[in-house]
Amino acid sequence: MEQVQVVTTTEDAVAASQRAAPEAKAEARPSRAWARWGVLALLAVGALIAFVDRINISAALTTGPFKEHFSLTNVDRGWINSAFFWSYALFQVPMGWAVDRFGVKRPYAICFVIWCLASAAIGLMPALWGLILMRLLVGAAEAVVVPASYRWIRNNFHPDNSGAAVGVYMLGAKFGPAIGAPLAAWLIVHLNWQLMFLITGLAGLVWLVPWMLAVKSDLPTRAAATVAAAKKKVDVSILTILSSPLVWGTLVVNFCYNYFTFFCMTWMPAYLVEQRGLSLEQMGLYTFYSFMGIALVALASGYAADKLIQRYGRPVLIRKIFVVAGFAIACTVLLGARATDVNTALFWNVASLSGLGLTTANNLALCSLTLIPAPIVGRVKGVQNVATALAGGVAPLITGWLLHATGSFVAPMTLIFAFLVLGALTVIVMLRPEWAPKVPDDAEAKA
Template identity: 85%
Template structure:
C-alpha cells in the first residue's frame, strides 16, 4: 500500500456543487454535535467547584477525582463496540440513539440526590458519547475524498475544540444564574434540539438486508485481532495518546496552572484559556486546508500529512519554555503558542491516522480502537499531573513529561506510520 491508498472513495473535487454544500452543511451539524458532547462532558467541572453541589453529595477531594474520571471508564470500554456498530449499521441511527441517551443522562444529573446516582449518570454519558468519534469519522470517510479530508476534519474539530472553551464558562454562568440542578437540566435538554435537523437532513445509511449480509460476511474476514496485528495501528495508538495527553492536561489543569503558578485572576485565566483553544481550533482548520491544497497539487498525501503532524508536535514542545521561565508574559505567550501550534497536528493527524492510511470498510472499528488510547490519555493525564504537582510543588515536572510525550509522538509518526504496514482488507471489500 503506497500513497495511492487515497485514490479510492469520493472524488477529490474542489468545486462547490449543490451536493458538496449539503455535505459541508451536514459536517457543520456534526461539529455542533461534538460541541454539545463536550459541553455535556465538561459541565461537571464547574459543578464540582460549587459548595452546594459538594455538600449535596458529601464529596471529598478523592470523590471529586472519581467523578472526573468515571466518564472515561465507560467511554473507553465502549469505543470498540461503537466503532463496530457504525460499521455494521451506519452512522445516522446509532448516533441519534446515543445522542438522545447522553443528553437525557446529563440532564438527569440535576435530579440525583445520591452519589451512586451521580456516578451512574456519568457512566451512561461516557458510554453513549463513545459513538461520537467513530461515527463522525466514518461519515467523513464516506463523504470526503481522503485527499480533501484535512479541511473537513479541521472544520469538524472546530466543534470539538470550542466545546471545552465554552462548556465550563457556560456551565458556570448557568449555575450563577440559576443553580447546579437547573444547569444540568438546561444543558442536557437543550442539546436534544440537535436531533431534529440531524434526523431530517442526514441520509439514512442503514444497509439493506442484502448489503447488511455482505458487510457482515466481510466483517468476519477482518476480526479485531487482525487489525491489532498491524504495526501501523499501534503507531496510531501511541500518536493519539501523546497528542491527547497534552490536550487533556490543558482541559483539566491549565486553569490551575494559570491561577496558582502564574497568578492570574479567574477572568484573565478564562480569557487565556479561550485564546489557547481558539488558537488550536483555527490553526487546525487552516493547516488541514493548506495540506489538502498541497496534496492536490503535488500528490504524496502521506508525506505532506506527516510533515504537518511532526511540525505541530515540535511547536507544541515550547510548552516547556513557558514552564521554565519566571516572566509571566513570556509564560503566557508560550502557553498560547504551544497549544495553538499543536493545531498543525490536529486535523492532519486525524486525516492521516484515521482516514488516509485506513481502508474504508474498517474505519469505524479502527477509530474505536484509536479512541481507547484517547480515553486512556484522558484518564492518565489529570492523575499523573496531580501526582507530579504534589511531589514537586511545581508544574515544571508535569510539563517536562508532556514534552517527552510530544517527542515520542513525533518519532512514532516518522517510524511506525508506514502505509505498507496498514491493515489489509479483502479485495472485494
Template identity: 70%
Template sequence: MNKPSTKTEPDQPRASSLPPHLKWITLGILALGALIGFFDRTNISSALAVDAFKAHFALSDVDRGWINSAFFWSYALFQVPMGYVVDRYGVKRPYAICFAIWCIASASIGLMSALWGLIVLRLIIGAAEAVVVPASYRWIRSNFDPNESGTAVGIYMLGTKFGPAFGAPIAAWLIVTMNWQLMFIVTGIAGLLWLIPWIFIVKNDMPEQFSRTGNNKKKSPIPVKSILSSPLIWGTLVINFCYNYFTFFCMTWMPSYLVEQRGLTLKEMGLYTFFSFAGIAIVALTAGWTADRLIAKFGRAILIRKAFVVAGFACACTVLLGARAETVEEALFWNIASLSGLGLTTANNLVLCTLTLIPKEITGVVKGFQNVASASAGILAPIITGWLLHKSGSYLAPMTLIFVFLIIGATTVLLVLRPEWAPKVTPEANTDIDEAKST
C-alpha cells in the same frame, strides 16, 4: 527520481452519493454534535474549580482527578463496540440514540447529591459519547475525497475544540449567575435541540436493502488479530495517546490550573480557556486545508501530513515554558501558544492515522481501537495530574510529563507511520463485501 503521486490512501473510496451541499451541511451538523459532546464532557472541569461544588461532594485533589477520569473509563470500554455498530448499522440511528442518552445524563448531574451518583452519570455520558468519533470518521471516510479529507476533518475538529472553548466560559458564566446545578440542567437540555436537524436533514448512510438482508452482520473484512499485528496500528495508538494526554489535561485540569496557580477569577479562566481551545481549532482547520492544497499540488501526501504532525508536537512542547514562567502574562501566552500550536497536528494526524493509511472497510473498527488509546489518555491524565499535584503541590511536574509524551509522539510519527506496515484487505474479503452489498 520518482514522479510525485497524488494518491493518498491504499484504496480510494467510492464517490459520495450525496449532493455536494448536503455533504457539507451534514459535516457541519457532525461538527456541531461534537461541539455539544465535548461541552458536556468538559463542563464539569469548570465546576471542579468552584469551592461550592468541591464542598458539596467533599473532594480532594485526588478525588477531582478520579471524577475527571470517570468519563473516560466507559468511553474507552465502548469505543470498539461502537466502531462495530457504525460499521454495520450506519451512523444516523446509533448516533441519535446515544446523543439523547448523554444529554439527559448530563442534565441529571444538576439533580445529583451523592458522589456515587455523580460518578455513575459520568460513566453513562462516557459510554454514550463513545459513538461520536467512530461515527464521524466513518461518515467522512465514506463521503469525502481523500484530497479534501484534511479540510473535512479540520471542520469537524472545530466542533471538538470549540466545545471546550465555549464550554469553559459559558459554564463559568452560568455558575456565577445561577449555580452549578442549573448549569448542568440548562446545558444538558439545550443540547437536545441538535436532534432536530440530525433527524430531519441527515440521510441514513446505510442502504436500506443492505440493512434488511442481515449481511451487515458479516465479520470485519480484516480479522482483529491481523489488525492488531500491524506495527502501524500500534504506532497510531501511541501517537493518539500522546496527543490526547495534553488535550485531556487541558480539558480537565486547565481551569483549576489557571484559577489555583495563576490566580485568575472564574470568568478570567473561562476567557483564557476559550482563547486556548479556539486557537487549536483555528490552527487545525487552517493546517488541514493547507496540507490538502500542498498535496493537490505536489503529491507526497504521507510526507506532507507527517511534517505537519511533527511540527505540531514541537510547538506544543512550549507547554514547559508556560509551566516554568515567572509572570502570569508569560504563563498565559505559552498556555495559548502551546495548545494552539498543537493544532498543526490535529487534522493531519487524524487524516493520516485514520483516513489515509487505513482501508475504508475497517475505518470504524480501527478508529474504535485508536479511541481506546485516546480514552486511556483521558483516564490517566486527570488521575496522574491529581496525584502529582498532591505530591508536589505544583503543576510543574504534571506539565513536564506532558512534554515527555509530546516528544514520544513526534518520534513515533517519524519512525512508525510507514504505509507498508498498514493492514491490508484481502481480495477474498473484498469479494465478500461486494456480494453482501449486491444481495
C-alpha cells in the same frame, strides 16, 4: 460499490489507489455538495455539544461550593475527571458496531438524548456516587460521536480531500471546550453550579430538531448488508491488525496527542485558577482563547495539507510534516509551566495548545484514513479510539496524583512535554505505509 484498497510499499501507490476510489465521483456532483457539508456541519455542532457536556465538570471542580458539596480532595477530582473516559473507552467498539449495523442517524440521536439528560442530572445529584454514575452515563453515550462521525466522513469524502472535512468536524470538537469552559464559569458565577449543569445539559437537545429533519436515514439496505457480509470474509483478524507496527505507532501518537488535550479539558481550569491566580471568569476567557486557537489552526492546516497534496502528491509525507510541527510547537507548554511571570505563562498556555492544531486534523486523516486499508478502517479506528480514551482516563488521574504529591502543576506539565516528544518521534519512525496491516489480494473480489 466501494473499491477496496490494497496497501503497497510505496507512498505513491497509496496516493494513487486513494485517488481512484469511487468517493471522488460523489465529490464531483455539485448538487450533493451542499448536503454533504450541511450534515458535516451538524456533526461538528453535535461534537461541540458533546464537549460542552464533557468539560463543564472541570469548571465546577474549581469552585468551593461544588467541592464542599461532594467533599472532594485533589485525588477525588482526578477520579471524577477520569470516570467519563472509562465508560467512553468501554463503549467504543460497541458503538462502532452499532453505527455499522444501524447507520449513523438513529444511534447518534438516541445516544445524544441520553448524554444530555445525564449531564443535566448532575445538578440534581445529592452524593458523590450519583455524580460518578452520571459521568459514566455521559461517557458511554458520547462514545458514539467519533465512530459515527468518521463513518460518515469516510463514506462521503475521499481520503486525499479529508483534511478539510476533518478540520470542519474538529471545529466543533475544539470549540466545544472553548465555549463550554467560559459558559460554565459564567453560569456558576451568576447562578450556581446546579443550574449550570441543568442548562448546559438540556439546551443541547435543540440540536435534535435539525438532525432528525435534515439528515437522511442511512440504515443499511439489504444490498448494503450483502456487501458488508462479503467484506467480513476478508481474513484480517484483530491479532493481525495488532501485529502491525504502524497500528501500534498510531496508538502511541493518539495517546500522546490526547494526553495533552485531555489535560487541558480536565485540569486547565484548575491550573489557571489555583496556580496562576485567575478568577473564574478570567479562566473561562483564557480557556476559550486556547481551544479557539487549536480549532482554527486545525481547520487551516487540514485545508493547507489537502491543497499541497493535490499539487505535489506525497500525502503521507506532507501530513507527517504537519503532525510533527504541531507536536514541536505544543512542547512550549513547558515554558508556560516554568514561567514566573503570569502573562508569559498565559501566552505559552494559549500558544502551545493552538500550535497543536497543526497536528489535529492531519493526524486524524493520516492515522485513520490515509494509511489504513478501507476494508478494516472500522476495526482499526475502534482500536485507536480505545487508546484515545485511555489517555483521557489516565491524564486526569496522573495529574491529580502529581498535584497531590508536589503541590504544583510543573510536574504534570513536564510529563506532558515528555509525551509530546515521544509522539513526534513515533510519527517519524513508525508511521510507514509498508508497515500497515495488509489486506489479502482477493479482498476486492470478496467485497
